[in-house]
């Protein structure tokens with residue numbers, strides 16, 4: 043279908059919640075994709091941090107296709123190998139002990155919120171449990187996760203929001219300590235606030251949270267939905283901070299492009315949710331898990347070292363540009379604060395010249411595929427430089 047025809051059909055029939063770029067994509071391989079009219083693009087978005095191995099990686103596509111042809115879905119009333127194997131890889135990788143599979147980041151955070159509330163009730167008899175969350179955070183679009191999100195811009199229209207969240211500023215240990223009450227059951231953070239503008243937390247603050255949670259028997263929940271699965275140069279970003287969370291939520295890149303999320307539980311809370319207390323029809327779907335197994339196999343230590351090397355190279359190149367005020371983030375999760383230009387206009391100008399990038403608040407956000415090659419990196423940086431310097 044021609045772009046204009048598709049655009050009209052989409053706008054006539056799809057709910058208008060997304061501000062789509064004026065591009066219809068039809069094909070992709072690695073960090074390169076093509077639109078319907080044959081135009082070539084370098085991709086610095088990874089489908090917002092999902093396509094860790096780029097578009098349609100051949101090994102990933104083969105594993106997913108093979109599983110789809112063998113057995114596409116069974117329900118959680120039966121055992122399937124990809125699901126158990128992926129859980130085994132995730133627990134081996136993290137030292138956490140149990141996995142609950144779901145379909146998205148918001149759904150993973152929903153389950154973590156339920157687990158934290160029940161933990162508070164069972165361990166300490168808390169009837170109205172409270173979870174501490176950070177200002178400027180983002181945890182999803184469902185009612186519980188939008189309530190957990192510490193940004194007023196998301197707290198419009200949909201009242202009443204879920205009770206039981208206390209919001210504290212990032213990197214402020216005194217305010218965090220003061221927010222803990224007898225009803226507090228957990229703290230939830232992103233170590234790098236992605237939607238909040240690609241802002242990494244201070245390492246001392248993250249360690250303070252870990253110590254406070256251990257001391258007061260609170261669950262330490264780390265939302266790794268955007269930061270996880272190699273994006274920051276470690277498998278999970280918390281590894282940079284020298285802490286051990288009780289719960290990790292993960293999604294986006296976990297399936298390499300298929301919808302999957304997971305909650306990883308440490309021993310302290312791995313029996314909190316029992317039979318019938320949580321579930322998901324599609325959670326642990328064998329096709330999504332087959333994709334996840336390829337991701338876990340490929341993102342090994344040498345791969346992560348390459349991610350860190352590429353990240354250092356790109357960050358340094360961007361920081362040198364006069365049009366760039368600062369570069370933030372961690373690994374290949376890169377925020378670019380511009381000196382003068384408007385980020386949305388830069389995104390549109392880059393797309394016209396064949397580079398796809400994102401925004402986060404007023405910044406540019408770059409999330410290239412983790413396996414992007416040197417040539418595509420140079421090509422993308424060249425276009426970005428041209429647009430910023432024009």
Ligand SMILES: Cc1ncc(COP(=O)(O)O)c(C=O)c1O
Pocket residue numbers: 145146147148149151180181182183232236237265266267268269293294
């Ligand atoms: C940190 C974080 N948590 C949760 C979510 C929600 O994930 P999903 O869109 O898969 O529900 C996002 C999405 O951007 C995110 O960045």
